[in-house]
Amino acid sequence: xxxxxxxxxxxxxxxxxxxxxxxxxxxxxxxxxxxxxxxxxxxxxxxxxxxxxxxxxxxxxxxxxxxxxxxxxxxxxxxxxxxxxxxxxxxxxxxxxxxxxxxxxxxxxxxxxxxxxxxxxxxxxxxxxxxxxxxxxxxxxxxxxxxxxxxxxxxxxxxxxxxxxxxxxxxxxxxxxxxxxxxxxxxxxxxxxxxxxxxxxxxxxxxxxxxxxxxxxxxxxxxxxxxxxxxxxxxxxxxxxxxxxxxxxxxxxxxxxxxxxxxxxxxxxxxxxxxxxxxxxxxxxxxxxxxxxxxxxxxxxxxxxxxxxxxxxxxxxxxxxxxxxxxxxxxxxxxxxxxxxxxxxxxxxxxxxxxxxxxxxxxxxxxxxxxxxxxxxxxxxxxxxxxxxxxxxxxxxxxxxxxxxxxxxxxxxxxxxxxxxxxxxxxxxxxxxxxxxxxxxxxxxxxxxxxxxxxxxxxxxxxxxxxxxxxxxxxxxxxxxxxxxxxxxxxxxxxxxxxxxxxxxxxxxxxxxxxxxxxxxxxxxxxxxxxxxxxxxxxxxxxxxxxxxxxxxxxxxxxxxxxxxxxxxxxxxxxxxxxxxxxxxxxxxxxxxxxxxxxxxxxxxxxxxxxxxxxxxxxxxxxxxxxxxxxxxxxxxxxxxxxxxxxxxxxxxxxxxxxxxxxxxxxxx
Amino acid sequence: xxxxxxxxxxxxxxxxxxxxxxxxxxxxxxxxxxxxxxxxxxxxxxxxxxxxxxxxxxxxxxxxxxxxxxxxxxxxxxxxxxxxxxxxxxxxxxxxxxxxxxxxxxxxxxxxxxxxxxxxxxxxxxxxxxxxxxxxxxxxxxxxxxxxxxxxxxxxxxxxxxxxxxxxxxxxxxxxxxxxxxxxxxxxxxxxxxxxxxxxxxxxxxxxxxxxxxxxxxxxxxxxxxxxxxxxxxxxxxxxxxxxxxxxxxxxxxxxxxxxxxxxxxxxxxxxxxxxxxxxxxxxxxxxxxxxxxxxxxxxxxxxxxxxxxxxxxxxxxxxxx
Numbered sequence: 009x010x011x012x013x014x015x016x017x018x019x020x021x022x023x024x025x026x027x028x029x030x031x032x033x034x035x036x037x038x039x040x041x042x043x044x045x046x047x048x049x050x051x052x053x054x055x056x057x058x059x060x061x062x063x064x065x066x067x068x069x070x071x072x073x074x075x076x077x078x079x080x081x082x083x084x085x086x087x088x089x090x091x092x093x094x095x096x097x098x099x100x101x102x103x104x105x106x107x108x109x110x111x112x113x114x115x116x117x118x119x120x121x122x123x124x125x126x127x128x129x130x131x132x133x134x135x136x137x138x139x140x141x142x143x144x145x146x147x148x149x150x151x152x153x154x155x156x157x158x159x160x161x162x163x164x165x166x167x168x169x170x171x172x173x174x175x176x177x178x179x180x181x182x183x184x185x186x187x188x189x190x191x192x193x194x195x196x197x198x199x200x201x202x203x204x205x206x207x208x209x210x211x212x213x214x215x216x217x218x219x220x221x222x223x224x225x226x227x228x229x230x231x232x233x234x235x236x237x238x239x240x241x242x243x244x245x246x247x248x249x250x251x252x253x254x255x256x257x258x259x260x261x262x263x264x265x266x267x268x269x270x271x272x273x274x275x276x277x278x279x280x281x282x283x284x285x286x287x288x289x290x291x292x293x294x295x296x297x298x299x300x301x302x303x304x305x306x307x308x309x310x311x312x313x314x315x316x317x318x319x320x321x322x323x324x325x326x327x328x329x330x331x332x333x334x335x336x337x338x339x340x341x342x343x344x345x346x347x348x349x350x351x352x353x354x355x356x357x358x359x360x361x362x363x364x365x366x367x368x369x370x371x372x373x374x375x376x377x378x379x380x381x382x383x384x385x386x387x388x389x390x391x392x393x394x395x396x397x398x399x400x401x402x403x404x405x406x407x408x409x410x411x412x413x414x415x416x417x418x419x420x421x422x423x424x425x426x427x428x429x430x431x432x433x434x435x436x437x438x439x440x441x442x443x444x445x446x447x448x449x450x451x452x453x454x455x456x457x458x459x460x461x462x463x464x465x466x467x468x469x470x471x472x473x474x475x476x477x478x479x480x481x482x483x484x485x486x487x488x489x490x491x492x493x494x495x496x497x498x499x500x501x502x503x504x505x506x507x508x509x510x511x512x513x514x515x516x517x518x519x520x521x522x523x524x525x526x527x528x529x530x531x532x533x534x535x536x537x538x539x540x541x542x543x544x545x546x547x548x549x550x551x552x553x554x555x556x557x558x559x560x561x562x563x564x565x566x567x568x569x570x571x572x573x574x575x576x577x578x579x580x581x582x583x584x585x586x587x588x589x590x591x592x593x594x595x596x597x598x599x600x601x602x603x604x605x606x607x608x609x610x611x612x613x614x615x616x617x618x619x620x621x622x623x624x625x626x627x628x629x630x631x632x633x634x635x636x637x638x639x640x641x642x643x644x645x646x647x648x649x650x651x652x653x654x655x656x657x658x659x660x661x662x663x664x665x666x667x668x669x670x671x672x673x674x675x676x677x
Numbered sequence: 678x679x680x681x682x683x684x685x686x687x688x689x690x691x692x693x694x695x696x697x698x699x700x701x702x703x704x705x706x707x708x709x710x711x712x713x714x715x716x717x718x719x720x721x722x723x724x725x726x727x728x729x730x731x732x733x734x735x736x737x738x739x740x741x742x743x744x745x746x747x748x749x750x751x752x753x754x755x756x757x758x759x760x761x762x763x764x765x766x767x768x769x770x771x772x773x774x775x776x777x778x779x780x781x782x783x784x785x786x787x788x789x790x791x792x793x794x795x796x797x798x799x800x801x802x803x804x805x806x807x808x809x810x811x812x813x814x815x816x817x818x819x820x821x822x823x824x825x826x827x828x829x830x831x832x833x834x835x836x837x838x839x840x841x842x843x844x845x846x847x848x849x850x851x852x853x854x855x856x857x858x859x860x861x862x863x864x865x866x867x868x869x870x871x872x873x874x875x876x877x878x879x880x881x882x883x884x885x886x887x888x889x890x891x892x893x894x895x896x897x898x899x900x901x902x903x904x905x906x907x908x909x910x911x912x913x914x915x916x917x918x919x920x921x922x923x924x925x926x927x928x929x930x931x932x933x934x935x936x937x938x939x940x941x942x943x944x945x946x947x948x949x950x951x952x953x954x955x956x957x958x959x960x961x962x963x964x965x966x967x968x969x970x971x972x973x974x975x976x977x978x979x980x981x982x983x984x985x986x987x988x989x990x991x992x993x994x995x996x997x998x999x
Contacts, residue, residue, distance in 0.1 A: 386804065389746045400748075409794055410780075410787040419783050422827075422840075429835050429997045437993040444831065445986055448824035455794055456816035463801030463812060469744055532778075541840045544779045548762070548788075551779070555758040563735065563754075563903045571750070576742040576803045577898055590801065590809020598817040602975045 014070035014087045016059035017095060017142055023052035024134040031127025038117040042110040045127040049134065050106025056138060057099030063092025064509045069516075077147060084206060086144035089512035090277070093353065094141045094269045097360045100495070101261045102134055105254045108368050108488035111481065112254055112375060121167055129166075130255060132159040137266050145206040146195035153191065153270070157184040157234075160263060163255045164247045173250045180247035183233055183240070190230030191270065197223040198278055210278045220279060224286050227274040228293075234267035235323045238297040242631045244320060245304070249312035249380075253371025256312060260319045261364030265356050268326055275334070276349070276517050287334030288439065290327050295446040297324030302453045303606050306460065306599055307627045309382045309592045311370045314461065315363065318406065321450060322359040326352050328443055329421050335436060336424070337518065344427050346514045347535050350522055351420030353510050358413040358499060362405040365492035369399040372485050373465065377478035382592040384472040385465040391478040396466045398489035403458040405496040408451050411549045413499035416506075416533070418451060419543060423535050453599070460595045469586040501545045504530045593625060600627070608633060684775075686936050691765060691776050697945075698764040698921075702913030703727035705920065705956050712960035727913065731906050739902030742803045752799035753900065753907035756792040760911040763788035764918040768843055768925055770944035771933035772850075777843035782830045785842070786823065789874070789918075792911065793819055800896030807888060811895025814971060818880060818892065821978035822873045828985035829867040832859050832992050833926060846929045859996060862988030864927050869981035871919035873974070876912070878963040880974050883912075890968060917952065924951035 031045035063070075070087040077083040087095075116123050136156030143149035161184070165177035199205050202213035215223065229240075236244035248259050275282065301321030308314035329352025337345035372395045373388060374380055389396035405412040425447070428440035470476035480486070499506050504526040511521040525535050533543045576584050600607065608628035615621040653664065707724040714721025741749060766780040766788075780788065797812035834840045836859070837848035873880040876893040885891050897908050925932055931947025933940040969977060 387744075387746075389748065404791070404794065407790070407794060408787070409791040410784055415784075415787050419787075422783055422831075426831060426835055426840065429838070429993060434994055437997060438990050441828070441831065441989045441993060442986070445824055445828050445982070445989075448827040449820070449982075452790070452820040452823035455790055456820045459794060459797045459801075459812060459816050463798055463809070467746060467748065467798060467802040468804030468809075538778070539839060539841070539844065541781055542778045543781060543784055547779045548784065551762055551765075552758055555762055556754055559754050559757055559761075559907070563907060571739045571741050571902075573743050574740045576744060576805050584803075584805045586804065588806045589804045590806060590813060595809060595813045595816075598813055598971070599820065601972065602817065602821075 012070050013059040013062035013067045013092065014072055014085060014142075016055050016062065017085070017087055017138065018072075020052045020055035020059060020095075020099070021135055021138050021142075023048050023055060024131050024138060026131075027052060028128045028131025028135065031131055032124050034127055035122070035124035038123055041113055041123055041127040045131065046106045046109040046113070049109070049131060050103050052134060052138075053099045053102030053104075053106055055099070056095045057103060059087065060092040060094070060096030060099055061509075063087050064089055064096065064512055066512075067092070071144065081145070081147050081205060083148040084144035085142045085148075086207070087142060089516045090269070090272065091141045093357070093510060093513055094265060095138065097265055097357055098134070098137050098141070098262050101258060101360055101364045101492075104364060104368070104488040104492050105258055107491070108257075108371070108485050109254050111484045112252070112371060115375060116252070120169075125162060126166055126252065126255075129159040129162040130258070133163060133255075133258065133263075137262060140266050141269055144208070146199060146210070147205045149270075150188070150192055150195070153188060156263065156266065157181075157188060160184075160251075160255075160259060163251045163259075166251060166255075170250075176243075176246035176250050179243045183243040187230045187233035187240075190226045190233070191274075192230075194223050194226035194230060194274065197226065207273075207278060211280075213280070215280060217283065221283065221286070223279060224275060224283075227271060227279075228286075228290065231267045231271040231274070232293065232327075235264050235271070235327070236297075236320045237293050237323060237327060238300045238320065239631045239635050241297065241301070241320045242629055242636055245308075245313050245316040245629075248316040248319070249310065253312070253367055253374060256316075257364040257367035257371070260316060260367055261360045264319055264323055265360050268323070268330075268356055272330070272353075272517075275330075282334045282338045284335045284338030284436065287331045287336075287338055288436070290331030290334055291439070291443050292331075294324045294327030294329075294331050295443050297321065298328060298450040299324070299446050299453075300606065302450050302457060303599070303603055304629060306453060306457045306596050307607060310380050311373070311382055311385075311461065311465065312367070312380055314382075314457070315366050315370060318454070318457065319359070319363055321454065322355070322363065322406075325418070325421070325447065325450065326355050326359065328352075328447060329355060329417075329424070332421070332424050332440065332443075335431075335440070336427075339431055339433070339436070341427075341430060342518065342520060343522075343536075344424060344430065346518055346520060346522055347420065347427075348424035349514055349518065350507065350510055350525075351417055351424055353513060354420060354503075354506065355414075355417035357506070357510075358405065358417050358496070361492050361495050361499065362402045362414060365398065365402040365489055365496065366406065368485070368489050368492070369395055369402060372481045372489065373478070375485070376481050377475045379472070379475055382461065382464045385470070385475050386468045386586060386589065387466070387470045388475065388478060389466040391470075391476075392480050394486045395481060395489060398486070398493040399466065400462060401493040401496055403462045405500065407455040407458050409455070411497075411500050411545045411552070413496050416500055416503045416543075416545065418447070420535055421447065423541050426541075427536065456599065460592060464590075464592045464595065468589050471586050471589070471591075501549055502530070503533045503543075503545055507533070606630065683936070687773075687775050690771060690936060690941075691774050694769045694771075694774065695761065695765040697769055698914050698917055699761065699910070701917045701949075701952065702910060703731060705917050705952055706913045708953065709956045709960045709963075712957050713964055716960065716964045731910060734901075734906035734909070735903050737902045739904055741904075742899055744804050745802055745899070748795075749799055749802040749899070750904070752795045752802075753904040753911075755795045756799075757907040757911040757914075759788045759792040759795075760914050760918070763792070764914050764921075766842065767918055767921050768846055768932060769921050769948055770941055771936065772843040772846050773934075774843065777841050781840040782834060782842055782845070783827070783840055786827055786830075789915070790819070790823065796896055796908070799900075803899045805899065807891075807895045807898050811892055811898075814892045815896060817971075818873050818974060818978065821975055821982065822870045825866050825978060825981040825985045826870040826874070828982065828989050829863040829870065830926075832863040832985065832988040835989070835992055836860075836996070842926075846925055846932065847934075849926060849929045850932075850934070857992075857996060859988045859992035860927065862984050862991060864923070866981045866983075866985030866988060867923060867926075869977065869984065871923060872959075872962075873978055873981070875916045875919055877959065879966045879969045880977060882968050885968075890971075892971075920952050920955045921948065924948065924955060
């Protein structure tokens with residue numbers, strides 16, 4: 009029997025568990041994490057990548073029943089193209105993190121934080137994610153989902169001395185479990201109609217539209233909460249930044265994708281034929297997430313928090329794509345639905361790559377300059393040239409600029425949205441253009457945000473002493489960033505190859521692929537037909553390079569070739585000092601002013617006697633005031649009502665028990 | 678053999694068109710300045726003055742601040758090349774050129790965004806207050822202008838069922854002079870966007886160096902010599918690009934529909950006439966309008982976005998399926 013994709017996937021899970029186990033040694037011997045734990049983690053990543061690629065590029069669907077689980081409910085594994093795609097994503101990012109990790113965790117070896125816990129829970133976290141995408145029954149899915157959530161809770165709480173971190177971790181745990189509950193109920197609906205927890209029987213179930221919509225809503229709430237969709241996103245920018253940076257990369261780059269996987273598996277695979285009304289909901293929530301996510305990202309001064317808000321925005325874009333797919337599939341436009349679906353999956357891959365890259369870059373800055381606050385950074389490009397270059401490539405990719413990968417997926421989503429004229433309903437025809445306007449606005453704001461990030465952090469002059477003394481990071485950290493940056497470029501220049509690989513997913517799930525996308529050879533991306541739209545990324549790159557060559561050749565022939573260095577223009581006054589530079593807050597001020605309704609702005613100038621006036625600005629997330637705080641208050645007041653039951657009298661308790669028993673008996677009779 | 682020959686002709690035309698963009702850029706700017714001067718009862722500089730300025734900048738010494746990073750020196754080339762390539766995808770004298778298939782309208786918007794991204798970064802690179810100010814304002818303007826531009830061209834793309842610019846123009850030509858509401862809205866939106874994106878009055882003033890009002894010039898303050906020449910030239914090409922976009926999409930008549938010398942000559946004549954008219958209109962508008970405060974600009978751009986969105990909505994509601 010040949011080594012199939014599923015065996016490799018099993019190997020990946022075993023290696024991840026081994027990584028978790030060997031990291032325990034780090035409690036005694038701190039180097040163990042670097043020498044054993046992380047290399048095993050990387051090997052697990054490679055095995056996952058290999059199995060994912062086998063499943064994508066022509067392997068057949070592999071199924072296995074494990075001798076584990078409950079006696080009447082053994083755990084089932086299944087490796088199809090959808091699982092394969094997400095396995096490949098998990099594997100790639102994990103591998104990059106494993107290269108990056110050894111140098112990064114070294115700084116923790118002397119610290120007080122438990123490095124054994126870090127390694128063990130990272131290993132378990134990977135195990136959980138791998139098992140989620142491999143699971144073929146709801147039972148194993150939920151067990152793996154909880155393993156993923158719980159182990160990442162411990163990673164968020166890693167530096168638990170700070171009260172803010174503990175609070176973020178608790179909030180994360182709470183939200184993860186509310187979401188988990190919704191998912192469990194969603195599977196409950198499917199299992200009730202399908203007569204079993206195996207995905208196979210759920211697929212066979214036929215649901216009435218009402219029950220299907222209920223199951224869809226539960227899944228959307230549960231997976232959407234994990235994916236950080238507005239308005240349930242508020243936990244995400246609290247939790248993701250406080251974990252160590254390579255774990256933040258895993259959480260933002262990969263775990264959010266596992267939530268997308270869950271949603272896709274539930275809605276596109278298990279739930280049966282979609283309704284277009286679901287798509288409208290998903291598009292609306294996705295648009296809101298994309299726009300609010302990027303606006304809040306623009307306002308942040310903490311680099312990792314900014315990146316976390318930008319994840320909210322990108323997940324919004326992914327869900328716009330999935331919503332378009334639901335609308336088109338629900339109105340019997342299979343080809344267009346496939347296009348939107350593939351575009352969303354393409355963006356899933358892209359976001360995993362560039363967001364991990366950017367988090368690793370933020371980690372590199374933190375490693376060498378011990379700084380997360382943009383207001384203290386500046387001039388890092390000259391101190392850390394490689395990190396600066398790779399971070400720039402990440403910024404270009406996330407800003408959806410050609411010829412990088414973020415552009416391709418947004419281009420595909422626009423192409424799908426532009427086919428809205430084929431829909432019969434006038435409401436849908438006008439809704440989709442509005443969503444694409446939101447997407448366009450989002451894209452432009454993302455570019456503004458990342459101009460701010462890169463310009464403030466890497467360009468200009470250092471705004472603090474420790475940033476001025478930043479040093480380049482070790483080779484492993486640079487190599488990991490280089491790997492991800494190279495992949496960002498490759499996926500941008502060769503979109504037809506990527507689409508060819510993704511194509512198996514819609515062929516298995518939706519019954520047909522995007523065969524015509526590469527019908528005119530690998531040079532031409534023609535998602536619908538060559539007359540409708542075409543894009544040739546390799547030729548764009550070729551022409552850009554050619555024109556740049558001509559420009560350099562022509563313009564460097566002037567009489568004075570040498571470039572002379574001089575002081576910056578100082579308007580005839582004092583020479584410019586780092587304090588005169590535009591700050592991150594100042595850069596974002598015009599956008600804050602234009603979109604001021606969105607933010608909860610607390611701005612004040614206090615003047616003390618004799619002292620200089622102090623300007624204070626706090627920008628809060630409106631989701632707290634509008635959703636979280638009222639729900640929190642309601643839960644507390646409800647809890648106070650429940651406390652009345654606790655009288656301390658044993659007879660009253662027995663009375664309640666009897667009443668409960670009677671009610672239950674009445675229900676089942 | 679015939680196929681090869683037509684390919685060679687087509688690519689030759691692409692090259693010719695790209696060169697035409699580079700040549701017409703300074704000329705259009707000179708023309709606008711001349712008309713403005715005449716309107717102000719001045720004689721003004723000769724129309725060819727921008728060429729002389731470029732030549733002067735090219736032979737002058739290039740100076741770079743001590744605090745500048747390598748990005749500062751790479752940015753002018755990236756800005757110039759992305760703008761130029763973007764321009765090359767917009768049909769100027771003939772339709773059905775191969776560049777329109779390589780890069781459609783969305784790629785064009787992307788290429789312009791790429792140039793702007795590096796322009797803004799270059800502004801922040803030296804670490805002076807003006808550079809950051811210009812970059813921040815430029816990104817504000819573009820954040821509101823870019824969606825308006827996309828919506829305006831989506832209106833046309835949806836009508837033509839294609840995002841390929843050649844096909845869109847062909848569709849317009851075949852449709853004849855039809856005053857559809859969506860086209861009018863899109864024209865209004867795209868015109869406002871063009872004014873904002875090329876840094877003209879009332880959003881920005883290309884002739885100012887007054888600190889508190891400048892946007893585009895603030896980002897270029899540190900540039901000199903050939904770097905400045907590249908940046909200026911890129912801005913001039915961008916003006917022609919938007920002019921050609923408006924002229925050829927909304928008033929496509931005269932553009933060469935085949936590669937025969939006669940139709941190409943007609944194409945060149947037509948585009949030059951259209952650009953002269955548009956440039957004159959721009960000069961008149963700049964003479965009668967005052968520059969807005971920065972925080973008035975969002976209202977202006979929101980109007981552009983609203984017009985474009987109205988165009989798209991009136992298209993999908995009124996015109997599809999009738």
